[in-house]
Every structure is written in structure tokens, then in C-alpha cells.
Amino acid sequence: MNKAIELKNITKIYNHRVTALDNVSLTVNSGEFIVVMGQSGSGKSTLLQIAGLLDKSTSGTVLINGRDVSKLDKNQLAEVRKNSLGFVFQAFHLNSHLRLYENVMVPMLINEKYKKKSDMQKKAMELIEKVGLTHRVSHYPSELSGGEQQRVAIARALANDPDFILADEPTGNLDSKNELMIFEELKKLSKSGKGLLVVCHNDAVLDFADKVYIMKDGVLEEKNDEKQQS
Numbered sequence: 001m002n003k004a005i006e007l008k009n010i011t012k013i014y015n016h017r018v019t020a021l022d023n024v025s026l027t028v029n030s031g032e033f034i035v036v037m038g039q040s041g042s043g044k045s046t047l048l049q050i051a052g053l054l055d056k057s058t059s060g061t062v063l064i065n066g067r068d069v070s071k072l073d074k075n076q077l078a079e080v081r082k083n084s085l086g087f088v089f090q091a092f093h094l095n096s097h098l099r100l101y102e103n104v105m106v107p108m109l110i111n112e113k114y115k116k117k118s119d120m121q122k123k124a125m126e127l128i129e130k131v132g133l134t135h136r137v138s139h140y141p142s143e144l145s146g147g148e149q150q151r152v153a154i155a156r157a158l159a160n161d162p163d164f165i166l167a168d169e170p171t172g173n174l175d176s177k178n179e180l181m182i183f184e185e186l187k188k189l190s191k192s193g194k195g196l197l198v199v200c201h202n203d204a205v206l207d208f209a210d211k212v213y214i215m216k217d218g219v220l221e222e223k224n225d226e227k228q229q230s
């Protein structure tokens with residue numbers, strides 16, 4: 001089965017008056033790097049939260065790997081979130097009291113797949129190697145650069161081997177060199193078969209994206225290929 005997040009005719013109205021999303025449809029297939037751009041307040045984070053089952057839409061349907069999530073109870077939703085979705089945020093959200101490998105282990109603590117601490121540690125080491133930080137494994141987040149911290153956050157998002165990674169401005173706090181490094185890391189993940197949904201402000205992401213959408217006042221449009229227009 002093809003794995004996909006499918007949003008169909010999603011509308012989100014906050015407090016009965018703010019229409020943050022207006023009839024948005026979007027599919028993220030496995031192996032795709034999908035980017036959503038758009039101005040501040042246009043609805044990008046709202047879209048990501050609904051796709052990531054962190055919030056509910058006012059109307060419309062969300063399917064994750066073919067399952068209509070409105071039919072799931074709280075526990076089932078948590079299961080889908082845990083097993084299928086990984087999150088990366090602008091502000092990294094690492095635990096400053098935990099070493100790198102411990103940060104990466106956090107999501108494994110609630111996954112019954114991991115029975116032994118040694119298994120978690122082994123997996124955490126593998127993931128840290130994947131993002132090129134083996135030499136820093138016992139350091140604390142405050143001892144790392146912003147780009148390195150975000151790479152740890154990516155490793156942590158991979159802890160439970162999700163089908164999809166949802167990233168909300170993952171490079172918003174980074175300089176352009178670190179930004180490219182993070183995009184390259186994310187691109188590797190999509191090439192390895194994960195579906196990526198990335199919200200970003202910066203045109204630098206365009207070189208990595210398979211498909212780009214623009215959000216305008218809650219309405220999502222596919223970005224036209226400028227080469228075709230001219």
C-alpha cells in the first residue's frame with residue numbers, strides 16, 4: 001500500500017470567526033518532499049498541526065495511510081501519531097538537561113517496541129550517526145550550534161521510524177549554511193522513502209522540493225513553475 005497523508009477539503013475556523021484554512025486539499029506520499037510557503041498568519045502552522053493530528057479541523061477529512069482519523073479514539077490517535085509521524089520545530093525543543101543520545105531516546109520511552117534501555121541507546125546512536133553527530137553524542141544541547149541542535153531534533157523525530165516527517169520552519173533559527181545542511185538532511189529522508197511536509201519561508205528550499213504550495217489567507221495553491229510561464 002502506498003503510504004500517504006491525505007487532506008481533503010479541510011477548513012479550520014478558530015473561535016467561530018478566524019478562518020485559518022479554507023477548503024484545503026493536499027496529499028503527501030511516501031518519498032515526497034512537499035513544501036508549503038506563505039506569509040505570516042496565512043495558515044501554514046495550522047495546516048501542519050491538522051496533518052500531524054495535533055489539532056482537529058472544523059470540516060473536511062484527514063486520512064493517514066488510508067485511515068480516516070475522525071473515526072479514531074484518543075488512544076488510537078496517539079498511536080498513529082507515535083508510529084507514523086515525526087515532528088521538527090523551528091525552536092528545536094530539545095531537553096537541555098539531557099545529553100544528545102538521551103534526547104533522541106525520549107520518544108522511544110513510550111514505544112513498547114523498545115523493551116531494554118540498551119536497545120534504545122543503540123538505536124539512538126545509529127540515528128545520531130545518521131545526522132553526523134557521533135562525536136558529540138554525550139554533549140548537552142547548549143554545547144551545540146543551532147544547526148547541530150536541529151540535526152539532533154531530526155534524529156529524535158526518526159526515533160520511532162515514522163512514515164512522515166512534519167517540519168514547521170525547521171531552519172527559521174539558522175544561518176544559510178546550516179539551513180542548507182538541514183535541507184540536505186531532510187532530502188535524504190525523502191529519498192529513503194519518508195514523506196516530508198515542510199513549512200518554510202525561504203526560497204533556498206525550492207531546490208530540494210518535489211512540489212511547492214503557497215498558502216494565502218488560508219487558501220492553498222500549487223506554485224506555478226516559473227519556467228513554464230515565461
Ligand SMILES: Nc1ncnc2c1ncn2[C@@H]1O[C@H](COP(=O)(O)OP(=O)(O)OP(=O)(O)O)[C@@H](O)[C@H]1O
Pocket residue numbers: 014015018019020038039040041042043044045046047
Ligand atoms: N489557537 C488559535 N486561536 C485563534 N486563532 C488562531 C490560533 N492559531 C492561529 N490562529 C490564527 O489563524 C491564522 C493562521 O495562523 P497560523 O499560525 O497557521 O499561521 P502561519 O502561516 O503559521 O504564520 P507564521 O508564518 O507567522 O508562523 C492567523 O490569523 C492566526 O492568528
Ligand SMILES: [Mg+2]
Pocket residue numbers: 044045046168
Ligand atoms: Mg507558523
